[in-house]
Amino acid sequence: MKKIHLLLLKSFIRPFIVTLFIVMFVLLMLFLFKYIDDLIGKGFKWYIILELMMYNSATNVAMALPLSVLLSSIMTYGSLGENYELVAIKSAGISLRRAMYPMMVVVIILSIAAFAFSDYMLPVANLKYYSLLYDARKQKSADLLPENIFSNRFPGYSIRVKSKDPDGQTLYGIMIYQHGALEINQTVTFARSGLMYRTKDDLYLILKLKDGVRYEETPGETNYNQRQRLTRVRFKETEQRFPLSEFKMKRTDENEFRQASMMMNLRQLRHYVDSSQKYVDSTTLTNYKLLTPYIKYFSIPAKSDSVKKFVPADSVLISSFSEKLNALNNSASEVLRVQDVLRNRTDNYKETSKSIRRYVMEYQKKFTLGAACIVLFLIGAPLGAIIRKGGLGLPVVISVIFFLLYYIISTIGEKSAKEGDLSPLVGAWIAIIMLFPIGVFLTYKAATDSALFDMEVYKRFFKRLRFKRPD
CATH class of the missing domain: 1.10.287 (Helix Hairpins)
Structure with missing residues (x-):
C-alpha cells in the first residue's frame, strides 16, 4: 500500500470513529429525553436500563452510520485541503479520484457491513428493544404511596398518606380502606404515623402502623345485612402486609412481536x-x-326486418x-x-x-442503508476538498444540512409508499436517486478545482452581467 493511501486511511478512520460515537451519544440522549417519564421512578434494576440503552444504540446505527460517513469525509478532506496536503498530493501527479480510491474501498466495505448488520443483527436488536420498552412502559410506578392521593395499586385496598418524611419511609396521617367481596369498604384503618419498608426477599411491603384505630363492619347472625355488626379496635402498634408481585417487571413473550416488519x-x-x-x-x-x-x-x-312494429324490451x-x-x-x-x-x-x-x-x-431498506453510505461519501469527500475547512465547525453545518435533506426526502418517500401514493421501490430509493447526481456533480467540480463556494467568483459574475451593455 502506498504511503499516501495509508495517510488518507488514518485521516479518515479517526474522525469516523469519533463522529460515530458522538452521533450515537446524541441519539441515545434523545431516547432518554423521550422516555424519561416511563423509566424513572419505577424501581428498575440498573442492568435493565443499561440493556435498554444498548438495544436502542443498536437500532440507531441505521441513522448514525450514514451521518458519520458524511461528517467524517467532509472533515477528512477539509482538513487535508486546509493544510495544503491535497495540493501536495495533486502536485505529485495524483488526482482527486485516485486520492478518493482507498476511502471508497473503505466505504464500500462499510456498506457491505451495514447490509449484513441490517439483515442479521438489526431485526434481533429491534425485537429485544421494542419488547423490553413495551414492558418498561407498562410497569407500574415504584412510588407506591404518594402523598394526599388515594392509591389503588394494591388489589382490594385504597390507601392515603397525608405526608412523608424526606427518607420516604416514615408516614403520617395514614388511612386504609379494605374492600370486601362486593367492593364495599367494610374495614377502615386510621393511624397517626407509620413506617414503610420491604421484606428482604422483596415480596411484600410492610406497613408498621402506630397509634391508630380500626373499624370493621361484618354481617350479623342472619347474613342478611352486610353491615349489621361494627367492631372497633384501638392499637398502639400493628403491622399490615401487602404483596408486591404486581410491581415486579413481567416480560412479555417475544414471539408476540415477531410479526412486525x-x-x-x-x-x-x-x-x-x-x-x-x-x-x-x-x-x-x-x-x-x-x-x-x-x-x-x-x-x-x-330487431328483425320481418317485424314491422318493434316493441321495446x-x-x-x-x-x-x-x-x-x-x-x-x-x-x-x-x-x-x-x-x-x-x-x-x-x-x-x-x-x-x-x-x-x-x-x-422494510425489505428495500436493508439495501438502502449501504447505498446511503456510498452516496453521502460521494457528497462529503468533494465538499471537504472544495470548502477546505476541517474540525467541527463548518463541516458539521454542511453535513447536517445534507443529512436533513436525505432524511426528509426518505421519510416523505417512505410515508407516500406506505399510503400507496408511490411504489415501495421508488419510495425506498428516492432519496438515493435524488442525491446521487449531486454527489457526481460535486465530485466533478472538486476534480476540476472548481471554486464552487468562492463568493468572489459569483460577485464578479453578477458584476459582468450588470455592467454588460446590450448590443
Missing part, C-alpha cells in the same frame, strides 16, 4: 410478502365467485308501473347485498395491501 430479515420478509400476495390473489377470485350469482343476463332477440318484460317499482326495489336490495358482501372483504384487502407495501419498504 422491523423484526424480520430478508428471507422472512420475502416469505411474508409472497404469502400475503397469494392471499390477495385468492381473495380476488373468491370475490368474483361471490358476485357471480348476483349477475343476471337477459337474451333479447334483435322494457315494455315486454315490465308492463305496469307497480312491476317497474318492484323491479327497482329488488335491484336496490341486491346492490345493498353486494355492498354488504364486499365491505369487509374490501377493508381486509386494503389492510393486507398496506401491510405488503410496508414489508416491501
Whole structure:
C-alpha cells in the first residue's frame, strides 16, 4: 500500500470513529429525553436500563452510520485541503479520484457491513428493544404511596398518606380502606404515623402502623345485612402486609412481536410478502365467485326486418308501473347485498395491501442503508476538498444540512409508499436517486478545482452581467 493511501486511511478512520460515537451519544440522549417519564421512578434494576440503552444504540446505527460517513469525509478532506496536503498530493501527479480510491474501498466495505448488520443483527436488536420498552412502559410506578392521593395499586385496598418524611419511609396521617367481596369498604384503618419498608426477599411491603384505630363492619347472625355488626379496635402498634408481585417487571413473550416488519430479515420478509400476495390473489377470485350469482343476463332477440312494429324490451318484460317499482326495489336490495358482501372483504384487502407495501419498504431498506453510505461519501469527500475547512465547525453545518435533506426526502418517500401514493421501490430509493447526481456533480467540480463556494467568483459574475451593455 502506498504511503499516501495509508495517510488518507488514518485521516479518515479517526474522525469516523469519533463522529460515530458522538452521533450515537446524541441519539441515545434523545431516547432518554423521550422516555424519561416511563423509566424513572419505577424501581428498575440498573442492568435493565443499561440493556435498554444498548438495544436502542443498536437500532440507531441505521441513522448514525450514514451521518458519520458524511461528517467524517467532509472533515477528512477539509482538513487535508486546509493544510495544503491535497495540493501536495495533486502536485505529485495524483488526482482527486485516485486520492478518493482507498476511502471508497473503505466505504464500500462499510456498506457491505451495514447490509449484513441490517439483515442479521438489526431485526434481533429491534425485537429485544421494542419488547423490553413495551414492558418498561407498562410497569407500574415504584412510588407506591404518594402523598394526599388515594392509591389503588394494591388489589382490594385504597390507601392515603397525608405526608412523608424526606427518607420516604416514615408516614403520617395514614388511612386504609379494605374492600370486601362486593367492593364495599367494610374495614377502615386510621393511624397517626407509620413506617414503610420491604421484606428482604422483596415480596411484600410492610406497613408498621402506630397509634391508630380500626373499624370493621361484618354481617350479623342472619347474613342478611352486610353491615349489621361494627367492631372497633384501638392499637398502639400493628403491622399490615401487602404483596408486591404486581410491581415486579413481567416480560412479555417475544414471539408476540415477531410479526412486525422491523423484526424480520430478508428471507422472512420475502416469505411474508409472497404469502400475503397469494392471499390477495385468492381473495380476488373468491370475490368474483361471490358476485357471480348476483349477475343476471337477459337474451333479447334483435330487431328483425320481418317485424314491422318493434316493441321495446322494457315494455315486454315490465308492463305496469307497480312491476317497474318492484323491479327497482329488488335491484336496490341486491346492490345493498353486494355492498354488504364486499365491505369487509374490501377493508381486509386494503389492510393486507398496506401491510405488503410496508414489508416491501422494510425489505428495500436493508439495501438502502449501504447505498446511503456510498452516496453521502460521494457528497462529503468533494465538499471537504472544495470548502477546505476541517474540525467541527463548518463541516458539521454542511453535513447536517445534507443529512436533513436525505432524511426528509426518505421519510416523505417512505410515508407516500406506505399510503400507496408511490411504489415501495421508488419510495425506498428516492432519496438515493435524488442525491446521487449531486454527489457526481460535486465530485466533478472538486476534480476540476472548481471554486464552487468562492463568493468572489459569483460577485464578479453578477458584476459582468450588470455592467454588460446590450448590443
